[in-house]
Amino acid sequence: MGEVDKRNRLEEAPFSYGVTKHHTIFIDYEGKQVKQLKGKDAEKLLSKIEMAQDEKAVQLLLAKITGNFKRGNERSARNRGKS
Template sequence: MGSIDKRNRLDEEVFTYRVSKNNTVFIDWNGKQAKMLKGKEADKLLKKIDQANSEKDVQLLLAKVTGNFKRGNERKE
């Protein structure tokens, strides 16, 4: 994984996730919602998270699922 996270951004744990009662997964980046998954996609992600070895692996999974959502216009609050 060393070549994937060269700047060690995932060590900061910028991604979090929440699971609702109906298995909808909400993925947040720095406290703001970045993506929402339902159905088979959500089940697949939760299964991968359960099998993850470390918190950094979970962060990498969440980063991959959200994709390239940042476009440079995010506000710094």
């Protein structure tokens, strides 16, 4: 897994998840919700999480399922309106 996480960002465990009684999964990144899964997708992810070897493997699963939601424009959006 060393090639996947070259900058060791998953060591900090930025992802977390919660499961409702209706088997809906909410995935958070640094405390902010970024993804919601229902149905077969949620069941598939839960089974993979149960088979994961350690916390870093769970973090990798959550990172992959959320996709590339950070595009690099966060800084410009934050600074928008400032002259």
